[in-house]
Amino acid sequence: MTDFSVWVIFSNLLLATRWTIALSLIAFVAGGVVGLALLFARMSKFRPLAKFVALYIEFFQGTPLLMQLFMLFFGVALFGVEISPWTAASLALTFWTSAFLAEIWRGCVESVPRGQWEAGSSVALSYMEQMRYVILPQAMRIAVPPTVGFSVQVIKGTALASIIGFVELTRAGTMLNNATFRPFLVYSLVGLIYFCLCYPLSFAAKRLERRLNAAR
Amino acid sequence: MIYKLQFVDLLPYWDVLARGLVFTIVLTCVSTAAGVAVGTCGASARAFGPRWLAGVVAAYVEIIRNTPFIVQLFFVYFGLPTLGLKLTEAEAAFLAMTINLGAYSTEIIRAGIEATPKGLIEAGVSLAMTRMQVLRHVVLKPAFQKTWPALASQIIIVMLGSSVVSQISAEDLTYAANFIQSRNFRAFEAYFVVALAYLLLAITARALLRGLGARLFPGARS
Amino acid sequence: MPLVSIRDVRKRFGENEVLKGVSVSVEKGDVVAIIGRSGSGKSTLLRCVNGLETHDSGSIVVDETPVDNARTDMRELRKHVGMVFQQFNLFPHLTAAGNVMLAPRVVNGVSEKEARDLAAAMLAKVGLSEKMDAWPSQLSGGQQQRVAIARALAMNPKVLLCDEITSALDPELVNEVLRVVEKLAAEGMTLILVTHEMRFARDVGTKLVFMHQGMVHEEGPPKELMAAPRTPELRQFIGAIA
Numbered sequence: 001m002t003d004f005s006v007w008v009i010f011s012n013l014l015l016a017t018r019w020t021i022a023l024s025l026i027a028f029v030a031g032g033v034v035g036l037a038l039l040f041a042r043m044s045k046f047r048p049l050a051k052f053v054a055l056y057i058e059f060f061q062g063t064p065l066l067m068q069l070f071m072l073f074f075g076v077a078l079f080g081v082e083i084s085p086w087t088a089a090s091l092a093l094t095f096w097t098s099a100f101l102a103e104i105w106r107g108c109v110e111s112v113p114r115g116q117w118e119a120g121s122s123v124a125l126s127y128m129e130q131m132r133y134v135i136l137p138q139a140m141r142i143a144v145p146p147t148v149g150f151s152v153q154v155i156k157g158t159a160l161a162s163i164i165g166f167v168e169l170t171r172a173g174t175m176l177n178n179a180t181f182r183p184f185l186v187y188s189l190v191g192l193i194y195f196c197l198c199y200p201l202s203f204a205a206k207r208l209e210r211r212l213n214a215a216r
Numbered sequence: 217m218i219y220k221l222q223f224v225d226l227l228p229y230w231d232v233l234a235r236g237l238v239f240t241i242v243l244t245c246v247s248t249a250a251g252v253a254v255g256t257c258g259a260s261a262r263a264f265g266p267r268w269l270a271g272v273v274a275a276y277v278e279i280i281r282n283t284p285f286i287v288q289l290f291f292v293y294f295g296l297p298t299l300g301l302k303l304t305e306a307e308a309a310f311l312a313m314t315i316n317l318g319a320y321s322t323e324i325i326r327a328g329i330e331a332t333p334k335g336l337i338e339a340g341v342s343l344a345m346t347r348m349q350v351l352r353h354v355v356l357k358p359a360f361q362k363t364w365p366a367l368a369s370q371i372i373i374v375m376l377g378s379s380v381v382s383q384i385s386a387e388d389l390t391y392a393a394n395f396i397q398s399r400n401f402r403a404f405e406a407y408f409v410v411a412l413a414y415l416l417l418a419i420t421a422r423a424l425l426r427g428l429g430a431r432l433f434p435g436a437r438s
Numbered sequence: 439m440p441l442v443s444i445r446d447v448r449k450r451f452g453e454n455e456v457l458k459g460v461s462v463s464v465e466k467g468d469v470v471a472i473i474g475r476s477g478s479g480k481s482t483l484l485r486c487v488n489g490l491e492t493h494d495s496g497s498i499v500v501d502e503t504p505v506d507n508a509r510t511d512m513r514e515l516r517k518h519v520g521m522v523f524q525q526f527n528l529f530p531h532l533t534a535a536g537n538v539m540l541a542p543r544v545v546n547g548v549s550e551k552e553a554r555d556l557a558a559a560m561l562a563k564v565g566l567s568e569k570m571d572a573w574p575s576q577l578s579g580g581q582q583q584r585v586a587i588a589r590a591l592a593m594n595p596k597v598l599l600c601d602e603i604t605s606a607l608d609p610e611l612v613n614e615v616l617r618v619v620e621k622l623a624a625e626g627m628t629l630i631l632v633t634h635e636m637r638f639a640r641d642v643g644t645k646l647v648f649m650h651q652g653m654v655h656e657e658g659p660p661k662e663l664m665a666a667p668r669t670p671e672l673r674q675f676i677g678a679i680a
């Protein structure tokens with residue numbers, strides 16, 4: 001058995017962290033775009049569409065992310081298409097993220113007082129114009145802290161991609177543990193790296209929220 | 217190529233599914249009770265305990281909230297035995313979930329405690345209650361009442377997150393799906409059915425928790 | 439021996455000396471009205487009497503027991519000293535009866551049934567018999583404050599401290615609370631109240647204490663003091679409030 005120094009383990013973990021970061025960014029950005037579309041659909045006046053999106057959100061919030069990963073990974077294979085763990089993980093995390101962000105943002109839009117809509121219509125703005133010029137600018141301010149906060153959940157969510165074989169931080173940890181038999185050390189380091197990724201975001205979310213509350 | 221979904225192929229494994237379902241339910245219930253108890257103590261310690269203890273609790277909360285549950289689980293299951301603490305899969309799953317929910321509920325309940333007006337505490341003290349009596353009757357009960365919805369959704373999040381315990385071979389609902397698809401190769405069907413089972417669990421749990429909240433904390437909120 | 443004797447009490451918050459040697463004595467059955475400008479130390483003095491604040495020097499004796507922050511069993515003291523607050527401070531998760539029953543139950547270990555009977559009696563005393571099972575959020579400010587009085591009375595205190603208990607109330611609700619206090623005074627309850635209700639202080643009070651800059655500036659029978667203030671500060675204070 002080769003003798004792994006702590007540094008070797010750590011540097012290998014750091015290398016794998018790139019993939020955790022990449023996957024997080026993809027899921028967050030793509031999830032944000034899809035989430036925005038879902039937000040509009042959820043709030044649209046066309047009831048069947050809003051209803052469908054509500055179901056979509058209920059499904060992705062009400063089932064484990066791991067099940068979503070498995071279903072995507074194995075479900076696409078049913079069509080005879082080979083799907084890489086990387087693609088499967090990106091897609092599943094995107095869907096999952098979009099559902100949560102859409103719901104978070106809907107809460108923010110709804111927390112803008114009704115009077116703002118009425119003020120908008122009183123100066124003859126259309127629904128879309130009210131949304132664009134009156135509601136969204138206000139909702140966006142409110143939305144920043146919880147959105148930053150949710151990015152932490154996304155980073156932690158990417159750890160599940162390890163289960164379908166995508167080699168990111170957690171998977172690298174498992175592999176290194178199998179090679180070194182030093183689980184305490186390896187998983188402490190893995191945890192430490194996740195903490196360094198997540199804590200600044202958690203901290204920022206808390207600060208932003210406090211500032212927002214103070215401003216109001 | 218058109219694939220035909222074959223849900224009937226799951227039927228022979230109904231007992232595996234049932235056992236997994238029971239395990240997931242029991243795991244959730246037990247670690248919810250333990251986790252909320254940890255959270256109550258943690259929140260009380262953070263709000264009223266000595267400085268060093270409040271600091272320890274704060275560190276615990278931040279560490280857990282900023283690392284993935286699966287890493288916590290692996291740490292408990294693979295890491296703790298090297299310190300001499302050997303755990304079965306089920307014990308490790310239960311412990312990791314309790315630690316996880318304990319941290320989140322500490323944070324949630326603490327917010328409720330901090331929202332308690334100082335005047336209420338003084339009113340309790342003026343009525344000759346001890347610190348512990350004030351904590352229990354004046355601070356914690358309204359704190360729970362106020363934060364119950366947040367606590368309930370965290371419990372559901374933790375329940376869904378518990379599917380990861382299948383990775384240390386704890387025999388939960390997800391483990392059942394893994395088992396079935398390894399036998400009959402109906403992966404999508406197995407995961408789909410189990411996902412629906414989780415969805416039903418989540419919906420049921422939400423209703424139950426809401427009912428429990430109404431039961432435990434009657435009356436108009438202030 | 440007076441029921442409450444406050445002698446040369448001093449108290450500072452950091453640099454700010456809030457009480458600069460205050461002495462007041464309260465006999466059993468007295469109704470002492472403390473008046474004075476905002477910041478003159480009225481609340482602090484009251485809070486020292488039941489140990490919510492600690493005093494730095496001097497002595498406070500309640501019913502022959504010294505209130506010594508290091509040695510006194512504060513709980514034993516507080517069983518005999520009730521307090522009613524400006525902001526009512528009702529427990530929002532308990533009904534009116536629940537608020538009154540809590541301390542008798544957990545502090546005195548009274549049975550549920552006895553506590554409920556006690557609550558019924560106390561709420562009747564403040565004229566809220568029909569509100570036993572109402573939640574605080576369903577009550578008006580005046581009703582909430584009366585529940586708070588009932589809650590304090592349930593511990594059968596020897597003296598009741600009231601800190602501006604009508605200041606947070608809408609004007610039309612002030613009287614219902616004052617009438618309850620007046621009734622308590624008539625029944626012989628010893629009361630120390632910080633108040634801005636000068637008419638009430640004059641008609642119900644047996645003693646008026648005017649505090650100014652952390653000291654007792656003037657004290658005496660309310661009617662005399664108000665009719666003929668000896669110091670320009672009190673004259674000005676009465677002029678400003680009337």
Ligand SMILES: Nc1ncnc2c1ncn2[C@@H]1O[C@H](COP(=O)(O)OP(=O)(O)OP(=O)(O)O)[C@@H](O)[C@H]1O
Nearest residue numbers: 451454456474475476477478479480481482483602
């Ligand atoms: N906990 C505290 N820490 C620091 N300073 C305090 C504290 N409590 C009161 N003070 C200060 O002590 C002084 C006296 O306060 P106190 O509340 O006793 O006045 P008061 O006469 O009751 O006034 P008011 O009529 O406004 O209620 C004030 O200057 C106040 O700022």
Ligand SMILES: [Mg+2]
Nearest residue numbers: 480481482601
């Ligand atoms: Mg005051």
